[in-house]
Amino acid sequence: MTPIVSIWPLAAILVSLLGALPIILSDRHPNLRESWTILIALVKLMIVASLLPWVLEGGSYVFTIAQVVPGVPIELRVDALGMIFALVASCLWLFTSIYSIGYMRALDEHAQTRYFASFAVAISATIGIAFAGNLLTLYLFYEVLSLSTYPLVTHKQNAEARTSGRKYLTYILGTSIGLVLPAMLITYSIAGTLDFTTGGILAGKASPEILALLVVLFLFGFAKAGLMPFHGWLPAAMVAPTPVSSFLHGVAVVKAGVFAIFRVIFHILGPETLQSADLGSLITYIASVTILVASLIALTQDSMKRRLAYSTIGQLAYMVLGAGMLSAIGMLGGIMHLAMHAFGKITLFFCAGAIYVASKKKNISQMDGLGRRMPITYLAFFIGSLSIIGMPPLGGFISKWNLLLGAVEGDQLVLIVVLLVSSLLNAAYFFPIVYRGFFVPATDGEEEGIKEAPLFCLIPLSVTALVSLALFFFPDTLLRLARMALGS
Amino acid sequence: MNATNLHLFVLVVPLLAALAINLLGRRSRQWIAPLVLGSLAFSVFGSVIIMARVVEYGTLRYTVGNWQPPYGIELVVDPLSALMMVLIAVVALLASFSSLKSVEQELPGREHFFFTLYMILIVGLFGLVLTGDAFNLYVLLEITSITTYGLIAMGKGRAALSSFNYIIMGSIAACFYLLGIGYIYILTGTLNMADIARILPTLNAPVATATAIAFVLVGLWIKMAFFPLHSWLPNAYSQAPTGAGTLIAPLMTKVTVYLMVRVIITMYTPALVFTHEWIARGVVWAASLAIICGSVLALGQKDLRRMLTYIIIAEVGYMVGGIFLANANGLTGSILHIVNDAFMTLCLFLVVAAIIYRQGSVSLVSLRGIFRRMPITMAAFTLGAFAMIGVPPTCGFFSKWYLILGGIDGGHWEFVVALIVSSLINAVLFFRIIELGYFGSLPDGDNQEHAIDERREAPWWMLSPLVLTAVILIVVGLSTGPLVNNVIRLMIPVGF
Secondary structure (H helix, E strand, C coil): CCCEECCHHHHHHHHHHHHHHHHHHCCCCHHHHHHHHHHHHHHHHHHHHHHHHHHHCCCCEEEEEEEEECCEEEEEEECHHHHHHHHHHHHHHHHHHHHHHHHHHHCCCCCHHHHHHHHHHHHHHHHHHHHECEHHHHHHHHHHHHHHHHHHHCCCCCHHHHHHHHHHHHHHHHHHHHHHHHHHHHHHHHHCCCECCCCCCCCCCCCHHHHHHHHHHHHHHCHHHCCCCCCCHHHHHHHCCHHHHHHHHHHHHHHHHHHHHHHHHHHHHCHHHHHHCCCHHHHHHHHHHHHHHHHHHHHHCCEHHHHHHHHHHHHHHHHHHHHHHCCHHHHHHHHHHHHHHHHHHHHHHHHHHHHHHHHCCCEHHHCCCHHHHCHHHHHHHHHHHHHHHCCCCCHHHHHHHHHHHHHHHCCCHHHHHHHHHHHHHHHHHHHHHHHHHHHCCCCCHHHHHCCCCCHHHHHHHHHHHHHHHHHHHCCHHHHHHHHHHCCC | CCCCCHHHHHHHHHHHHHHHHHHHHHHCHHHHHHHHHHHHHHHHHHHHHHHHHHHHHCCEEEEHHHCCCCCCCEEEECHHHHHHHHHHHHHHHHHHHHHHHHHHHHCCCCHHHHHHHHHHHHHHHHHHHHECEHHHHHHHHHHHHHHHHHHHHCCCCCHHHHHHHHHHHHHHHHHHHHHHHHHHHHHHCCCEHHHHHHHHHHCCCHHHHHHHHHHHHHHHHHHHCCCCCCCHHHHHHHHCCHHHHHHHHHHHHHHHHHHHHHHHHHHHCHHHHCCCHHHHHHHHHHHHHHHHHHHHHHHCCCEHHHHHHHHHHHHHHHHHHHHHCCCHHHHHHHHHHHHHHHHHHHHHHHHHHHHHHHHCCCEHHHHCCHHHHCHHHHHHHHHHHHHHHCCCCCHHHHHHHHHHHHHHHCCCHHHHHHHHHHHHHHHHHHHHHHHHHHHCCCCCCCCCCCCCCCCCCCCHHHHHHHHHHHHHHHHHHHCHHHHHHHHHHHHCCCCC
C-alpha cells in the first residue's frame, strides 16, 4: 500500500518537545506544571493510537522534515515495527508521568521543572526513534535522546551523579560517534541510501568482511542496548531518580538501542544478507555471553536498582538474540520481548521506587518483611518478575516461548541451553526478593511505621502489572504488528 | 545604485560608515552604534538580494571604473562569493551588537578607533570574496590583516606582543603569497584569475607553475593558521579585545580558507593543483595531524577562549583536508564547513563575550555553576557545543558528514579517523565545561545543598544575537540540502 503523507507522526514528536516550554514557564506552579505533563502524555498517546488502525491494515504514514543529504532526507515513517515501540513508549510514559509526580513530591526533590522538561524532550526523541524513516533520522533522535537524558541521570548534582554522568556520556556518546557514525557512512557510501527497506539495502553490495565489520560496529555502537562490554553505563545510571530509571533505563533509552539494532538487522543489513554471510551466529553469541554474564552479576547485587539494571542488560540481550536468529519465529520473539519486557521491567522499577519512597531502603538485604507492610507493591513485583522470567500466564511467556521455538527450529542447541539456564538465573535473582519480603520477618521494630507508597505511585505500578497479565491473554495486536514488521 | 553594482555598495556603505565613525564618533559616541548597525544591516540586505540574483541568473561580473580586464580590476560574484558575502554580512552584523557592548566596557573613549578598524576589516573581507584579481586579492588580504593587527593590539596585557608576533607571521605569509603571484605574473602576464586559469594550463612550465602554486598556498596556510604554521593564532585571538574576537575568530580563518578554495578552483584549476597525487595525500595527512593536534592542545587549556582558539586550528584542518581529498564530497564538506564553522565559532565567541562582560573571565575555574547564573547564555553555549561535536540536526554534523564521506570515497582513512577522534575530543572538551557549569562547586559528601548564585544574565544586546546564532545553527543544519544543491554543487569543478 502506498504510504500516506501525514503530519501526525511529526505532531506526535513535537507535542512533548514543544510541551517542554509550558512546563518551564509554569516553574512556580507545580500543579499546573504537572497538569501540562499529564496533558501532553495523554495527547501523545492519543496521536500514536490514532495512527494504529491504518498501520494494522498494512499501511504506513510518511512525512519529510528536511532534505539534507542526497537520498537521505530527515524523514518520518510509521510502520509496524515503529508502531510497537511508539505504543509501548507513549503508553508507559503516561504511567511514568503519574508515578513521577508521586515520587518526586514524596521525596521533595529539587529542580523538578528541569526534571519534567528534560523528560518531555526525552520522550519526544524516543517517539522520533520509533518513527524514523531512515538511519540518519534515527541517529538524529538517538543523539537527542542521549543528550536530553544527561540532566536526568545527573539529577542529584552530587559527586556520584557527576561520575555516573561522565560514564553515561562516555559510553553512549563515545560509541554513537565512534562506531555508529562511521558504520552509517560506510553503509551510505556503499548503498547510496539509508532508507529502512524490508530485506535491507546491502543485498549483493557488500562483501562478508564488510558486513561482519558493520554488524560489530552497529551492535556495539548502539550501546544503549547494553551489550557487553558496553553495558557499564546502565548500572551507573541508576543514580538517577527511580522514575528515570524505570522509564528511561527500563524502557525508552535501552529499548531505543535494541530498536536501532532491530532496524539495522531487519531493514539495513537484511536478515537474508546476513544469513548468506553466516553472521547470525556472531550476533547470537555476542548476545548469549551478555545474557549469561549479566544474569550472574545480577545475582551478586545487593542494591535493588543495580540488580534490576543487570537484569535489564540480560533481557535486552534476549531481544538481540532473537533478532540474531534471523528466522521468522526467533525475530518475532525478539520483537515481542521488547514490548513484554517493557511492561514487566517498569513494574519492577516502580516497585523499587515505591519501596524507597515508603521506607528509604535501597538494598535488598534490608527489605526483610517489607512485603507484609506493602502487599500491593510486592504482589506487583511478583507479577513483574514472573513476566520477565517468562512464566505463564504473563506476557513474558509469549516472547520467551517464541525465542525458544526459534532456537529449537534452528537446531541451535547452545541457544536452547542459554535460554533455559538464563531463565533459571532470572528466577534465582528475583524470587529471593519476594521471599524476603513475605516470609523473612523484619529484624528490628523500625518497620512499624512503613505503609504503602502514595497512590500516585501505587496506581501506575498496579496497572502496569495488570497489563503484563493482560498481554498474555490479548497479545494479538502486538503479535500482528510484529508479524507485519517482519513482512510475513 | 542599480542592479549591476549593488555588490559594490555592499562594500562601499560600510567603508563610508568607517570614515563617518572616525569623524562623528570622535565627537559623540552616540553616532557609533547607528552607523555600525545601519551600514551592516544594509550589507546583509544587499548581499541577500545578490545571493538570490546569482542563484537565479548565474555569475555576475563587474569591472570597476569600466577598465576592462585583464588590466582593470574585475569583481566577480559567483554562487560561492555570494554565499560568502551573505555569511560575512550576517556574522558581522550579529557580532557587532555584542562588540558594541563589550567595547563600551573594555575600551571606553577609544570606541571610534576600534569601530573604524572594525568596519574597514569587514570591508576588506567583502573585497576578498568579491575580487577576481589575484593582486587585488593581495592588497585586500593586507587590509584585513593590518586592521586585525590593530584590533588585536588594542587588547589588554600582552596583546601588543601577540599582535606583533602575528604581524611578523602575517608579513611572512604576505611575502609568500606575493612571490607566488609574482611568478604567476611572469608566467602568464596577467593578474586576472579567469585569465590565469585560461593561460596557465597551456604553458609547458611545470616546475615554475608548481613553485607559484606552492608559494601562494603556503602564504595562505600561514594566514589561516594551518598546523604547524598556527603558532601565532592562540595568543592573538585570545588576547584581542573581546569585541574584536567575536568578529575575527569566526571570519578571518574562514575567509582565508575560502581564498584557498578560490585560488585552487578558479585560478590554478584543480587539474594543476592535484597533478601530483602524493602532494595532495601529504596535505591530507598534514590536515589529519592538524585536527588531532589542535584537539589535543585544546584539551590542555585552562581558559575557554584559548580552548576555542585551538579548536579553530583543528577546524582549519577539517577544511584544508576536505579540499585536498580532491573529490566532490570532500570539497562540498569543506565549503559547507566554512559556513557552519563560522556560525559555530560565532556562537561560542558570543558566549565568551557575554560571560566576560558579566564576570570578566572565562577561565574554566570561573565557569563553575555558570548555568545557574546565565542560563540562556549557557543554553546557547550547549547548542554551539553540540554543533562542534557534530550532533544532528545542528549544522556541524552535516559538514562532518560530507567530509567523512569524502574521506571514505578517497580512501583517506587517516582523515576519517582524525575527524571521528576530533569529534570525540570535542565531546570531552565541551562536556567538561558543561559539567563545570552544571554542577558548580560540589559540597563534600552526599550533601544536596547548592549554593544559590544570583542570576545575572548578559544584557539583551549580547543575548539576542547569541540566541539568534544558536537558532541559525539548527536552521542552517536543516537547510543543508538546498544549500548544497543550489549553491555549493554549482562550484564543484567538472571531473570531480
